Amino acid sequence: MLEAVVVPSLTRWGVSPNADLVYRTLITFGPWSVELLSRSLEMQPRLVRSALDELVAVRAAIQAHQPARETSADDRVWSGRAPAQVVPLLQDRHHRDALARHQLRQRLTRLPHPELVTDLSRLPAGDARPLDGLARTMDRLTNLVAAERHEHMGMNPEPAFSAAALKTAGPLERGMLARGITILSLGVPASVEDESEAHDIELDHLGRQYREMPQVPGKMIIFDRTTVFVPQDPSDRTRGMWEITAPGIVAELTALFLRQWSHAKDPGRDWTPPAHLTPRESTVVALLAKGYTDAALAAKLDISVRTIAYTLSGLMDRYDVVNRFQLGLRLGAEAAQQAPVGENTRDDGE
Incomplete structure (x- = not known):
């Protein structure tokens, strides 16, 4: 292929x-x-x-x-x-x-992982426990995600995610959003190797909130503000994570995440489809506007080319247009009308 x-x-x-x-x-x-x-x-x-x-x-x-x-x-x-x-x-x-x-304050530029790990190793097993290896970490993460009821916060210092990693994370994140869980995701600008563009657009249209900083303190996942994952060794992800439930440490790390979140910026989208479109429709038209072919889009979203055709056919019927070009013009005009004042390009004439 x-x-x-x-x-x-x-x-x-x-x-x-x-x-x-x-x-x-x-x-x-x-x-x-x-x-x-x-x-x-x-x-x-x-x-x-x-x-x-x-x-x-x-x-x-x-x-x-x-x-x-x-x-x-x-x-x-x-x-x-x-x-x-x-x-x-x-x-x-x-x-x-x-x-x-983004000139970050010194106190916000380093997550004290080494100090935390040293302290955590001395806490009772009920307050913090090591999850050794990736398999054990993923099993526990899957269980905690299934039990979440309110909020999921993630801090990711990685500039690139592989297709395999996204295929694993996608169903978990889509499931959380479908259950009404608030997802706050804090990351850094993507590198050339990153493969998450289609994944991110889909999740954003499903309701995930994403912000970005030039750098973040480290890897951290917070489940309903009651449990936190931090790496055992930030330089070696295969070591696994610490699962922290000690209320004082959880509160401290949650406060750190929220401080970072308040300093971060929404990087914005290249083009935002009209608000009344469904998440599937918004994702399809946004990725097509970026230059994806039907085949590339189907592969990224793990759907069929026929599903894309049906989605676009439904939109063309709704807007009473006969081709994709006309549909694009209609959607672009509608999206421009709903944009906040000041975002549209000023036209002064020739």
Whole structure:
């Protein structure tokens, strides 16, 4: 089975929506002029030129060639650089900017895992116990998740998650959200190797709350503010976790998580579908807007291509349109209307 090619959205790395749209058009269809981009995208020429200037500044677009007889700057032809070249540069810039924006207090930059482990080893078995190895840790985590009734908080310092890890975590998180459990997830900017984009979009549309910091103190999971997992050895996840139930330590770690949460930021989505769509509909259209093909989307969400077709067919019937392009325009216009004042791009005319 051939791997589906995905043209990534660059907005998560700080590129504007207009520049992202122009970039994905260039990558998908090849070199185009400003005039052709303007007509095809129904975007004013000045916005196309501004988008190209932005792409050139981040080295995502280059001038393909000069026309034989140039009559205006809009006759120039532009092409997009390959995503494999562009994304690492944007990620590096994003990381550096994030670190500059978020100067964390010294007391919030280190979770005292070594001190905690030393103290925990002296507590009664009923207050803290080691869960040795990944298998034992996962068994206990699954049991605690099934027993949760109110809130699940997770702090993750990992910049990348594998498809295998997400396949294990996905059903647990979807089950919690279906039961009405509040999920607060605190993480760091993703690295190139991260495979969680589709997983995160799906969970966000199901109601998970996610915030991000340049770095977090360490790995921590809090179950209903009564039980906490921290690593036995932060440098070796195979060692397993400590399960903490001592009320004083649980309260201290919960307070630490909430302090971090208050300093963290919602990284935002590239595009937010209209609020009245179902979680499945929102997930499908958001990922298609990012450039996923039906095959890639089906593989990421573990659903059939036919399910995607049925989902889109239902939306087209609801909006009385005949193709995906028209559906995209309708959804985009509706989403723009529901956006908070100040988020829409100001149009001053030519």
